[in-house]
Amino acid sequence: MNSELSRSGQLELLEHIGHNADTYLENLSTDQRTGQTLLRLSANTAAMKGEAALRKGELDFALQHLKSAYEIHSKLLEENPDDSSLVDLTSNDLMGIAKVFDQQQKYDEAIEQCQQAYDLRTSNLRNSTIEDPQLIPRVTQCLSHIADLQKRKGEPGDALETYQRAIQLYSEALTKASKTSQAVLLSNLLKILPKQASLQLEQGDDRTARDTILTVFAYATQLSALGEDHALDSQVAKADANRFLGKIYLGMNDKTAALKFFRQEVPLRENISSNLAPQTPEYKTQLAESLALFATSKDLTLPEDRTVAINSYQDAIRSLERLPPSVKKDENIRARLADYREKIDLIYEMDE
Helix, strand or coil, X not given: CCCCCCHHHHHHHHHHHHHCHHHHHHCCCCCCHHHHHHHHHHHHHHHHHHHHHHHHCCHHHHHHHHHHHHHHHHHHHHHCCCCHHHHHHHHHHHHHHHHHHHHCCCHHHHHHHHHHHHHHHHHHHHHCCCCCCCHHHHHHHHHHHHHHHHHHCCCHHHHHHHHHHHHHHHHHHHCCCCHHHHHHHHHHHHHHHHHHHHXXXXXXXXXXXXXXXXXXXXXXXXXXCCCHHHHHHHHHHHHHHHHXXXXXXXXXXXXXXXXXXXXXXXXXXXXXXXXXCCCCHHHHHHHHHHHHHHHHCCCCCCHXXXXXXXXXXXXXXXXXXXXXXXXXXXXXXXXXXXXXXXXXXXXXXXCC
């Protein structure tokens, strides 16, 4: 007779354990590792179900399972306060719950969950005796999400302060990190700085936004110096920074200044899409957009600039035409292709 449980039977058992976590914990002594392992498995199963439901947009179902996972993980953490893996699992549950509340536009509740996760991960950071390059990014992930939520709440001042707290943590950690840790820290820092700059720009602080983006170039150069493995992250950051500055000047109708940055962006995008990540469709669409922005910045009253603009739009079309058929069917891609072709026709009309 086969005594092994089926997959569905195993899941039912783990759910039963999860629903009765209090009873199990009350009757377990600290050395009964098997019982605690079953509880942890039950919580992990609930967390995975919650995350899967969240990806599908099934928010009520996601919240139910993520809360269940949190209740078990947090109780196990009370029994084992020095277990850093339980700190990670419990904080992950909190961040998952925050994502549900975020999608439900319950921003205050979401911030509360992120703050709890931040407190847990900060305690993990303080208690760590071994350098772990992932610890700082896990703490700043909470801060970055809190800032995003504050922005959505209409509290840009608070959001900017929170982004700055995250950036300060990275800056302090970089001064004493090993090369391996520096790479992780820099890659993550380069994702937060543009968010801060975008919000500064939205608040009308163009000068500070430009200064923030200029630091991106410095950090990206520092990252590339750590080895070829970091070339992609470095060049993407530089390309994005050039686009950010180009768009600022384009919005000010200073096409000469804008052109300088778009001219620097294009070869970076070409190298990324051709050499560093040729199989990633996103980088081909980014190249197409950079070529179109370069064309937009040309002075179309000049015949030679009209020729350059036409060539750039044609190159943008070719970049999109290289996308896989499934991606080219996307409405946004089709709209871009139509837009670039229409712009070429309009320029040709100017020569008639």
